[in-house]
Amino acid sequence: MSGFFALVGRDIRIALRQFSDTMMVIVFFVIAAALFPFGVGPEPNLLARMAPGILWVTALLAAMLSFDRLFQNDYDDGTLELLVIAPQPLWMTALAKIIAHWLTTGLPLLVASPVIGIMLNLEPRGFGVLIAAMALGTAIISLVGALGAALSLGSRRSGVLLSLLVLPLVIPVLIFGAGAVDAAIGGFPATQQLLVLGGLLLGCIVVCPWGCAVALRLAAD
Amino acid sequence: MSGFFALVGRDIRIALRQFSDTMMVIVFFVIAAALFPFGVGPEPNLLARMAPGILWVTALLAAMLSFDRLFQNDYDDGTLELLVIAPQPLWMTALAKIIAHWLTTGLPLLVASPVIGIMLNLEPRGFGVLIAAMALGTAIISLVGALGAALSLGSRRSGVLLSLLVLPLVIPVLIFGAGAVDAAIGGFPATQQLLVLGGLLLGCIVVCPWGCAVALRLAAD
Amino acid sequence: MVSHMDGFSGTGLACVRSNRIVFAGLDFAVSPGGALVLSGPNGSGKSSLLRLMAGIARPAAGNISWQGTPISEDPEMFFARMHYVGHRDAVKPALTVRENLSFHAALRPGPTDINAALDRVDLAALADLPARMLSAGQTRRLTLARILATPAPLWLLDEPTIALDYRAVDRLRGAIDDHRAGGGIIVASTNVPLGIDDATTIDLAAHAPEIDALWGDESTGEPAEDVR
Amino acid sequence: MVSHMDGFSGTGLACVRSNRIVFAGLDFAVSPGGALVLSGPNGSGKSSLLRLMAGIARPAAGNISWQGTPISEDPEMFFARMHYVGHRDAVKPALTVRENLSFHAALRPGPTDINAALDRVDLAALADLPARMLSAGQTRRLTLARILATPAPLWLLDEPTIALDYRAVDRLRGAIDDHRAGGGIIVASTNVPLGIDDATTIDLAAHAPEIDALWGDESTGEPAEDVR
Amino acid sequence: MLHRFANPTRFLRLANAVLPWATGLTILLIGAGLYFAFGASPADYQQGETVRIMYIHVPSAWMAMFAYAFIAVASAVGLIWKHPVAHVCALAAAPIGACFTLICLTTGSLWGKPMWGTWWVWDARLTSVLVLFFLYLGFIALANAFDDAARGEKASAILALIGAVNLPIIKFSVDWWNTLHQPASISRIDMPAVHTSMLIPLLLMAVGFTMLFTVLVIIRARAELADRRINALRSARIHAETAHSGA
Ligand code: HEM
Ligand SMILES: Nc1ncnc2c1ncn2[C@@H]1O[C@H](COP(=O)(O)OP(=O)(O)OP(=O)(O)O)[C@@H](O)[C@H]1O
Ligand SMILES: Nc1ncnc2c1ncn2[C@@H]1O[C@H](COP(=O)(O)OP(=O)(O)OP(=O)(O)O)[C@@H](O)[C@H]1O
Ligand SMILES: [Mg+2]
Ligand SMILES: [Mg+2]
Secondary structure, three states, X not given: OHHHHHHHHHHHHHHHHOHHHHHHHHHHHHHHHHHHHHHHOOOHHHHHHHHHHHHHHHHHHHHHHHHOOOOXXXXXXXXXXXXXXXXXXXXXXXXXXXXXXXXXXXXXXXXXXXXXXXXXXXXXXXXXXXXXXXXXHHHHHHHHXXXXXXXXXXXXXXXXXXXXXXXXXXXXXXHHHHHHHHHHHHOOOOHHHHHHHHHHHHHHHHHHHHHHHHHHHHHHO | OHHHHHHHHHHHHHHHHOXXXXXXXXXXXXXXXXXXXXXXXXXXXXXXXXXHHHHHHHHHHHHXXXXXXXXXXXXXXXXXXXXXXXXXXXXXXXXXXXXXXXXXXXXHHHHHHHHHHHHOOOOHHHHHHHHHHHHHHXXXXXXXXXXXXHHOOOOOOHHHHHHHHHHHXXXXXHHXXXXXXXXXXXXXXXXXXXXXXXXXXXXXXXXXXXXXXXXXXXXXX | OOOOOOOEEXXXXXXXXXXXXXXXXXXXXXXOOOEEEEEOOOOOOHHHHHHHHHOOOOXXXXXXXXXXXXXXXXXXXXXXOEEEXXXXXXXXXOOEHHHHHHHHHHOOOOOOOHHHHHHHOOOHHHOOOEHXXXXXXXXXXXXXXXXXXXXXXXXXEEOOOOOOOHHHHXXXXXXXXXXXXXXXXXXXXXOOOOOOOOOEEEEHHHHOOXXXXXXXXXXXXXXXXHHO | OOOOOOOEEEEEEEEEEOOEEEEEEEEEEEOOOOEXXXXXXXXXXXXXXXXXXXXXXXXXXXXXXXXXXXXXXXXXXXXXXXEEXXXXXOOXXXXXXXXXXXXXXXXXXXXXXXXXXXXXXXXXXXXXXXXXXXXXXXXXXXXXXXXXHOOOOEEEEEOOOOOOOHHHHHHHHHHHHHHHHOOOEEEEEOOOOOOOOOOEEEEHHHHOOOOOEOOEOOOOOOXXXXXO | OHHHHXXXXXXXXXXXXXXXXXXXXXXXXXXXXXXXXXXXXXXXXXXXXXXXXXXXXXXXXXXXXXXXXXXXXXXXXXHHHOOHHHHHHHXXXXXXXXXXXXXXXXXXXXXXXXHHOOOOOOOHHHHHHHHHHHHHHHHHHHXXXXXXXXXXXXXXXXXXXXXXXXXXXXXXXXXXXXXXXXXXXXXXXXXXXXXXXXXXXXXXXXXXXXXHHHHHHHXXXXXXXXXXXXXHHHHHHHHHHHHHHHO
């Protein structure tokens, strides 16, 4: 277990030492969301209607940008080999990295999302559900993204390949996440969508660290 | 000049040898564009109205993903140092890399954009202008993106950093590009917007290779 | 060659990279306190063999045992008893020298002495500098400090002296001698003489296969009829 | 030391990295056919000096001249006459060995002989293999083939023998001798003896500043008061 | 001894024996199916001639799912028993499956225009088929994205296994969510007057498509195996030359 915490601690420390990195995911989120009023035109009604969708899509794309370095640096400098032959289960190593990733990018995205909601004229009664859904959603995205990152490790142009692998797999997150917010805005309960997201999260927690571990072992080979 | 063509040739050859790579930018483009209907809901009218905006934003984001490796590989393996001390002007080197980038990602995006237009119910009379605007726009994006990539070289997570540098710079492209398509759909001439894009392109051709050269020299130091 | 119940050994090892057999039919055995040096020209498979020994890659044939147990049987037990230093440095430029070392030490069980290890490789004065400020040789020394920070009876070193100055090479040699005096085993690949006089040497060039196509017909190396 | 009108020289060179003076007051001069070996312990600034010489980085003080002209005056002319081989290999894994070499050759003016260069480093048989399949030493040999493929009177080599086997080292030494016999100049940094008997040697350790923190207090090496 | 884990001879012998039969059956079944579908079967009383799209749409939808299941099973075999031919088969099947999926998507859209008044709706059935298509693309891209082919095989095999979760979603999406799309029941087609005349060509086409799939997989797998063999021989020869010149 000491290795587990050492790994989480190290990744967070690296992220904090370059604090601007964490900021950047958020700023990308903000800018990408801000582009839409330019592209679509600033009519408040249209924007408010699109807000949940834009929020989720841009959060996803922002998270996507952070994945390509999740294992890449460790892979390039030989740390990954050492993690693979460290005397602790590899899925625990993978889980530690995933948790560190969520803490350094998922959490900031979560914190930033209400701000973007305001920018996009999201209706006030959507905010509570937005945050709940985002919490579940970003965790799923971290898990699935890590799996994609591990699978595409060592490939050429892993960044784009990664998007190709991850985006289709997180489509359900998008549908139910945006659906939950839409429901809340419309005044309906969003319980069902949130339950589905919770179920997806549980499934991912079971499958992804294991898949990551297999993929990482392959990558080191 | 032989160095110029050697560089364009090498980059294209690397891209072709891994043909699937070029495909991936397009596939990302397609997937990202396809995500919006999920998030926003599939009403054809709303989609058609948003289509130009979504098209441009996703093309931008797709191109963005391809920049983080534009100089990064050369930087990591020491090729960049050698390019900096090659006996030809560095801006020519930069221009060669930019041209190769456009040929391997801008051009495919250009080719794919009508398909996405169909997916998003874009009105038929917008297509001609869409392609013209995309041709100008992707070239500008390649130029500006290369500048951003050169500037952010050597920092970790340069992918995200460079989005921050590049996105604000290409907002004008987005506005006039989407504006041109909107105009065409509305039945107005889009000449003015296309002229502005052309002007931007000229400006970028003058400024960006030179800026790249300065940034690359700094990065190698 | 007999398999040593108390040492590190491998029999009938073969390594395949990109469909090509690099070496085959390789046996080795080292007993406690012993040293094995892998030599051979560039590309003969020294690094590949070390990666097999470390359990990073799997051999295409044959197996490797630690104290009589195949390493694939209980890998974690084996990993806890082994240090591997490859071509690459596993050093994070953003962290300080000490943080880098502590991280790697925390991944492993057992007692840890960071300061002694840094002292031993002469990096104590640079301990709180970010690792990005190290030169090639200093970085390599930081990598080698890893094997001194936590104890392990087996050291696998891939060209450990690369980029080191002569003083650092002397210190490394001293560390290796101490390790062996305590019953440790060392396997090192190298292109330059390491100066371990009593080491067994395996020349990888001697294990290059004669016909090395995986798919070929045994006698001629031609594809068999039915594929065409 | 006089500046050679027909050679490669530098005076009063100083190098600063991350606010620390690595060396200062360094002069060198090599005439055609000459060799200069940079020695010194790890971190003494060998690589940093070579990068100054190559024009990749600018010296903090002093200047460097090629045939009497400061290299910063007409860098392209200087670059055309110089080969630099650094720690990193500049090899693209996706391209074949030959394509890698041709690319680097095309960046430079003058006659090119790819095949002869590949022959010389014993890679002719691997010419059409993707470079990703090369081992550490083979990759290094490909890097060294660059300086043989197109002629240039000045070679700057940073630890050229790293990862090479003894045969390759011999071949490199032969190439260096030929180069010098033709009036070429060579500057090489190294931690292991290169075997160039008549080379001038600069010991970087001798040029380390006494007070080596730009901001530090002279006597204690502690940061000065005003910085805190 | 090394041949044991890599020799595809047995597979090739089997494949070569099956291939002519499968080819013959393919031509026969699809030929007959097309004849019945476009010549000998009546137009539907509700849907008119457009019903004939069904004879392409439904079999290719089935094949899209079948091919993915085939890939998932082959991938599992490759991962667990480390049989290289299994990976080769999975890789050979992927583009074919992707084509069937694309055919299903396009014929579905073509059918959707007259039936639903739109080319595309974002309902669960259509969405999950689109996700299947992306999974195929991801599988192919991942398999080809590595310098080391063996690595690509294994990575894509993991993806195939994880992506298999999508198959039940496609199958049951029409039951779980109410959508525009027909629920899965052959009885839907079981309309009194046209029962056998529509069912026979449908089944002929379905079996014919399966045979076509078999033929294409065998051909592609054989080509891939031969390709690998040539590569191995070439690098072996190069290596032998180096060893020679080095000595
Ligand atoms: C792009 C749009 C479409 C897609 C992706 C699609 C997909 C599918 C899939 C995957 C199946 C196999 C279901 C199974 O075996 O359980 C299927 C079957 C079928 N589809 Fe579609 N479809 C589309 C449009 C349509 C349209 C427009 C119609 C007609 C109105 C239609 C009619 C049918 C019928 C009759 C079946 C057979 C159901 C059965 O198993 O009895 N489809 N489709
Ligand atoms: N990227 C860098 N940033 C800051 N300081 C650096 C950097 N690289 C090296 N240094 C510092 O500059 C000094 C000289 O480094 P240099 O790489 O030139 O040494 P070297 O003589 O080549 O050593 P070696 O034999 O280890 O290669 C070292 O003390 C090192 O700490
Ligand atoms: N990533 C790789 N993919 C395919 N083949 C490889 C790869 N790395 C090495 N090889 C091949 O495997 C063989 C053995 O390589 P290895 O790196 O083990 O050699 P080595 O003995 O360590 O050589 P060196 O002294 O140059 O480090 C080489 O012939 C090389 O061509
Ligand atoms: Mg090696
Ligand atoms: Mg150095």
